[in-house]
Amino acid sequence: MADGTNGSARQTLGALFEAAYTTAHPSTCLPPHLPPVPAGGRIIIIGGGKGSAAMAVAAEEHYIATGAADGISGLISTRHGFGLPTKIIKILEAGHPVPDANSVVGAQKAIELAKSAGPNDLVLCLLSGGASAIWAAPVQGVSFEAKQALTKQLLKSGAPISEMNCVRKHISQIKGGKLAAAVYPAKLLTLSISDVPGDNPDEIGSGPTVADRSTLADARAVLAKWKITPDPEIARALDDAQNETLKAGDPKLANSSYVIVAAPKASIETAGRIASDRGYRVIMLGDDLEGEARDVARKHAEMALDAKRRGEKIAIMSGGELTVTVRGNGSGGPNQEYALGLAIALNGEPGISGLAGDTDGIDGGGGNAGDPAGAMVFPDTLKRAEAFNLNAARMLENNDSTGFFRPLGDLILCGPTQTNVNDFRVILVDP
Numbered sequence: 001m002a003d004g005t006n007g008s009a010r011q012t013l014g015a016l017f018e019a020a021y022t023t024a025h026p027s028t029c030l031p032p033h034l035p036p037v038p039a040g041g042r043i044i045i046i047g048g049g050k051g052s053a054a055m056a057v058a059a060e061e062h063y064i065a066t067g068a069a070d071g072i073s074g075l076i077s078t079r080h081g082f083g084l085p086t087k088i089i090k091i092l093e094a095g096h097p098v099p100d101a102n103s104v105v106g107a108q109k110a111i112e113l114a115k116s117a118g119p120n121d122l123v124l125c126l127l128s129g130g131a132s133a134i135w136a137a138p139v140q141g142v143s144f145e146a147k148q149a150l151t152k153q154l155l156k157s158g159a160p161i162s163e164m165n166c167v168r169k170h171i172s173q174i175k176g177g178k179l180a181a182a183v184y185p186a187k188l189l190t191l192s193i194s195d196v197p198g199d200n201p202d203e204i205g206s207g208p209t210v211a212d213r214s215t216l217a218d219a220r221a222v223l224a225k226w227k228i229t230p231d232p233e234i235a236r237a238l239d240d241a242q243n244e245t246l247k248a249g250d251p252k253l254a255n256s257s258y259v260i261v262a263a264p265k266a267s268i269e270t271a272g273r274i275a276s277d278r279g280y281r282v283i284m285l286g287d288d289l290e291g292e293a294r295d296v297a298r299k300h301a302e303m304a305l306d307a308k309r310r311g312e313k314i315a316i317m318s319g320g321e322l323t324v325t326v327r328g329n330g331s332g333g334p335n336q337e338y339a340l341g342l343a344i345a346l347n348g349e350p351g352i353s354g355l356a357g358d359t360d361g362i363d364g365g366g367g368n369a370g371d372p373a374g375a376m377v378f379p380d381t382l383k384r385a386e387a388f389n390l391n392a393a394r395m396l397e398n399n400d401s402t403g404f405f406r407p408l409g410d411l412i413l414c415g416p417t418q419t420n421v422n423d424f425r426v427i428l429v430d431p
Helices: 004-022 052-065 101-115 144-157 161-169 178-183 216-225 232-237 264-277 293-309 334-346 381-387 392-397 401-405
Strands: 043-048 072-079 090-094 122-128 187-193 256-262 281-284 314-318 352-358 374-377 423-429
Touching (some): 004 264, 004 352, 043 052, 052 122, 072 101, 161 216, 264 314, 264 423, 293 334, 334 374, 334 401
Parallel strands (some): 043 072, 043 122, 072 090, 122 187, 187 256, 281 314
Antiparallel strands (some): 352 374
């Protein structure tokens, strides 16, 4: 158990993290944007992502309450363990971060439903982060096994999510605007929860309903940059012009509209207001940070230590998606690795505590719904670790941040939050 002297900091950190993810819950952010059922037609609801089940529930409740339930139907794909009970919209659970057979089934069914839309119908796509793995329909000539293996290579490489998705779009039947092409000429509305730095629609869930800025050449360059030698069938697909994604001005996008209903910035700002109310001067580093988790942790620790020397009471907050270059065989994720790097860099400095967590409730790991969301760091973290014979530096090198924090009782174990606005990090400095 953690030392009781950490109680106040633990409570504050937990409150800030909870505020960050509840602000982006679909029950709050989705209903104001839901369209009416079109006259003489229906709404076909499709969607994918870690928050899509809760988006489906919110949509169902809205249409039931407005007496329009007979006009909707559909299928949503979400991550294993993230499913919720529904009355009308079917839910399919699939693999994440590595796609599985259900990822293929869900993507193919979404394409079929999209193509079934008539001239008076509206296809409503409920999209959230995670859809890149949860929807996986390889292009012709690429086997599911080859695509799955490539995903594993990309995850281990340390490539940022934008570059991973650039590759995945170009070997997919659904990503990079191709779902919108399946809907055309019917009308399409996408309501999305952003989990990507910059909130670019073509990066959220790999942009299945919008024009794509990246090209086949970009995808090949990503693999070269990270020294990934793909399966020959992947290489052939990335050389085939037929696999290019849709670009701006494509007529098949003419009937498609897109609204972001929740984004990381609002979540961090909500947490910032709470910290401010508790007497902290809030320093926002942005909602779009990228980089190697342990390196970013060192830089943030230096900022915190400088503030401590100046006697400032501050809260340093950031979002974005950090990466981990996997070299060891431990378990963890970018948020836990950031926390372990932060603990080492702070070296027990009194008055400084921190938290790093994924707002979807699961941070890397084995992709299980029971995996930690992240971890907390306190001034006595390293001292308590000694009692368990835990060597922080050695465990960091082995990418075993879960193994480090679990005995200390400092993992964040909240389960699926039913949303996803990327990572949330905060360091509290209280001299």
